[in-house]
Amino acid sequence: MTSASPLELAGWRHVYSGKVRDLYVPADTADDATPAHLLVVASDRVSAFDQVLSPGIPDKGVLLTTLSLWWFDQLSGADGGRSVPNHLAADHALQGDEAKPLIPDAVQGRAMLVRSLDMQPIECVVRGYLTGSGWAEYRAEGTVCGIPLPEGLHDGDRLPEPLYTPAWKAPMGEHDENITFERSVEIVGADTAAALRDLSLEIYRRAAATAEARGLILADTKFEFGYDAEGVLTLADEVLTSDSSRYWDAEAWRTGSTPAERMASFDKQIVRNWLSENWDKQGDPPALPAEIVERTRDRYATLLGLLTAS
Numbered sequence: 001m002t003s004a005s006p007l008e009l010a011g012w013r014h015v016y017s018g019k020v021r022d023l024y025v026p027a028d029t030a031d032d033a034t035p036a037h038l039l040v041v042a043s044d045r046v047s048a049f050d051q052v053l054s055p056g057i058p059d060k061g062v063l064l065t066t067l068s069l070w071w072f073d074q075l076s077g078a079d080g081g082r083s084v085p086n087h088l089a090a091d092h093a094l095q096g097d098e099a100k101p102l103i104p105d106a107v108q109g110r111a112m113l114v115r116s117l118d119m120q121p122i123e124c125v126v127r128g129y130l131t132g133s134g135w136a137e138y139r140a141e142g143t144v145c146g147i148p149l150p151e152g153l154h155d156g157d158r159l160p161e162p163l164y165t166p167a168w169k170a171p172m173g174e175h176d177e178n179i180t181f182e183r184s185v186e187i188v189g190a191d192t193a194a195a196l197r198d199l200s201l202e203i204y205r206r207a208a209a210t211a212e213a214r215g216l217i218l219a220d221t222k223f224e225f226g227y228d229a230e231g232v233l234t235l236a237d238e239v240l241t242s243d244s245s246r247y248w249d250a251e252a253w254r255t256g257s258t259p260a261e262r263m264a265s266f267d268k269q270i271v272r273n274w275l276s277e278n279w280d281k282q283g284d285p286p287a288l289p290a291e292i293v294e295r296t297r298d299r300y301a302t303l304l305g306l307l308t309a310s
C-alpha cells in the first residue's frame with residue numbers, strides 16, 4: 001500500500017508524516033494540547049537519497065513494526081540485560097490484546113500505540129563499523145564526526161570500539177547535522193547528553209551481541225529518546241529496524257573480498273544500488289522494478305526471521 005495522503009483512522013487525527021511513517025493523535029485532542037498517547041504508523045513506503053520511492057514494498061510496515069516490537073521486548077529484559085524504559089503504551093507491549101481495540105483495523109500490525117514524550121532533538125547514532133557517511137568522512141579527513149581513527153581502515157571494517165556520533169535533529173524535513181558530543185551538551189545539557197550517549201552505547205552493544213548470535217552484524221543504528229511524565233529518559237521512535245540500522249550477513253562479511261560482497265545488506269542497500277545505476281539524481285526517481293521490490297521485501301522478511309526465530 002502506498003498512498004500520497006495518509007489514511008483516515010477512526011478515533012485518530014493525522015498530525016505529521018515523515019517519509020515512510022505517519023503520526024496521529026487521538027481525534028479529541030485539542031490543537032494546543034499534548035495527548036498522553038500517540039499512534040506511530042509505519043507505511044510500506046521506502047525512501048532513499050531523500051526521495052520517497054514508488055511502488056511501496058508490500059508488508060514493509062508490518063515487517064519493520066514487528067521487528068521494532070521484538071527489539072523493545074529484547075531490551076525490556078528478554079535478552080538478559082536490564083530493562084530499558086521504552087515509549088510503548090503499557091497496554092501495548094507486543095501488541096497485547098488489550099491494545100488491539102485502540103489500534104484501527106486498517107493499521108493493525110504496522111502501528112505502535114506509544115506514550116507521548118518530551119523528545120530530545122538528538123539523533124543518537126552508534127557506529128560499530130565504518131561505512132556510509134562515516135566512511136566518506138574518514139577517506140577525506142581520517143576522522144568520523146571529528147573523532148580521529150587509526151589509518152588504513154577500509155569500507156566495511158569493524159571499528160576498534162563502537163562510536164557514538166550524535167546528530168542534531170534539524171526541523172522536519174531538513175538534514176540532520178553531525179555534531180560533537182560537546183555540542184550535544186550545549187543543546188540538551190551535560191546530564192542528558194551523557195545519558196543519551198551511555199544508553200545508546202549500551203543498547204548498541206546488547207543488540208550487536210544478539211544479532212551476532214544469529215549470524216548478523218549490526219553495523220550501525222540510530223536511536224531517539226524522550227523524557228516521560230516522570231522524567232525518565234525513554235527509548236522512543238522505531239528501534240533497530242532496517243530503516244534505522246544497517247545489518248549485514250556475518251559470514252559474507254568475514255569471507256567477502258570486496259566491500260560489496262562483505263556488506264551483504266538486509267536493509268535498503270538493494271534499492272540504493274539500483275537507484276545509483278538507474279537515476280542521475282535529477283528530477284523524479286524512476287519507479288522500482290518488480291524484481292527490486294520483491295528482493296527488498298525478501299530481505300526484510302529474512303532479517304526478521306533470522307532475528308526472531310527463537
Ligand SMILES: Nc1ncnc(-c2cnn(Cc3cccc(F)c3)c2)c1Cl
Pocket residue numbers: 016017018019021022023038040041087114115116117118119226236237
Ligand atoms: N513517543 C513519542 N513521543 C513524542 N513524539 C514522538 C515522535 C514525534 N515525531 N517522531 C518521529 C516520527 C515518528 C513516526 C511518524 C512520524 F511522521 C514521525 C516521533 C514519539 Cl515517538
